[in-house]
Amino acid sequence: MTPELDPALRATLRGALALLWLAAAHQKLRDPARFRDALAGYQLIPATAVRTASALVVALELALGLALLLPGSGAAPALATGALLALYAAAIAANLMRGRRAIDCGCGARPQPLGEGLVARNAVLVAIALTAALPASGRAFAWLDAATIAGGAAALAALYASVDAAIGQHLRSLRVRA
Numbered sequence: 001m002t003p004e005l006d007p008a009l010r011a012t013l014r015g016a017l018a019l020l021w022l023a024a025a026h027q028k029l030r031d032p033a034r035f036r037d038a039l040a041g042y043q044l045i046p047a048t049a050v051r052t053a054s055a056l057v058v059a060l061e062l063a064l065g066l067a068l069l070l071p072g073s074g075a076a077p078a079l080a081t082g083a084l085l086a087l088y089a090a091a092i093a094a095n096l097m098r099g100r101r102a103i104d105c106g107c108g109a110r111p112q113p114l115g116e117g118l119v120a121r122n123a124v125l126v127a128i129a130l131t132a133a134l135p136a137s138g139r140a141f142a143w144l145d146a147a148t149i150a151g152g153a154a155a156l157a158a159l160y161a162s163v164d165a166a167i168g169q170h171l172r173s174l175r176v177r178a
Contacts (some may be wrong), residue, residue, distance in 0.1 A: 004137040005108070008145040008152075013132035014068045015153030017081050020160060021065030027109050028058045038106025042091050060084065068132075075133040082129035091121035101171075108164060117167040 005013075013094055028035040036054045039045070065086065067077035088107070092114050095103060104111040105118055112118075 005131070005134045007136035007139055007141060008148050010132060010136045011136065011145075011149045012152035013128055014078060015149055016156035017125075017129060017132060018068035018080070019153060019157045021061045021068070021081070021126055022164065023157075024060040024107065025058050028054070028061070028106075030109075033056075034104075034111075035106050038104040038111075041100075041106075042095055043100075043104035044091055044094065045057045048055070073134070078129050078133035079156065082126045082133070085122045085125045085129060089119045089126070092118050093124070094151045108168065110168065112168040115167065115171040117170060121163060122166060 023132065035058075036050055039054050039057070040047060040050045064077055064081050067073050068081065070077075082104075092105065095101075095114055096116065096119070101114050103114060105114055107118070
């Protein structure tokens with residue numbers, strides 16, 4: 001028997017993940033050269049493919065952000081979200097194993113060096129995405145669910161921003177001490 005989520009919880013998780021993708025794409029679109037440089041810094045794809053790959057990443061983040069908001073879109077956007085976040089975590093981990101901590105992760109508004117905290121953050125996000133892929137129970141929405149979903153997604157987005165800022169500050173402080 002497949003577990004089911006309360007539909008308000010499922011919508012809250014999907015809304016928070018959608019906000020994550022839309023904000024990430026927005027940051028990359030605001031400074032595409034910085035994102036291309038960050039992507040090139042990972043040294044995981046040929047330099048000739050960086051421009052195309054960066055455009056594809058932004059397009060995929062936008063598509064996932066919008067798909068997560070579509071009622072009836074099923075598990076696919078949440079599963080794809082988990083896969084992309086796992087890919088990001090693997091790219092970070094690969095560079096950490098090569099001792100390449102000083103490169104910009106490319107994942108925020110400010111440059112942020114790589115660290116284990118980013119891998120852990122993405123692992124938690126993968127778990128959230130996989131949870132959001134579960135089917136919703138048959139419970140009908142009540143009028144209060146709209147406020148719960150909006151407030152919950154906003155709270156999760158604020159929590160993500162706080163944790164991300166704390167990870168970034170920690171990683172920057174480690175760089176200063178070194």
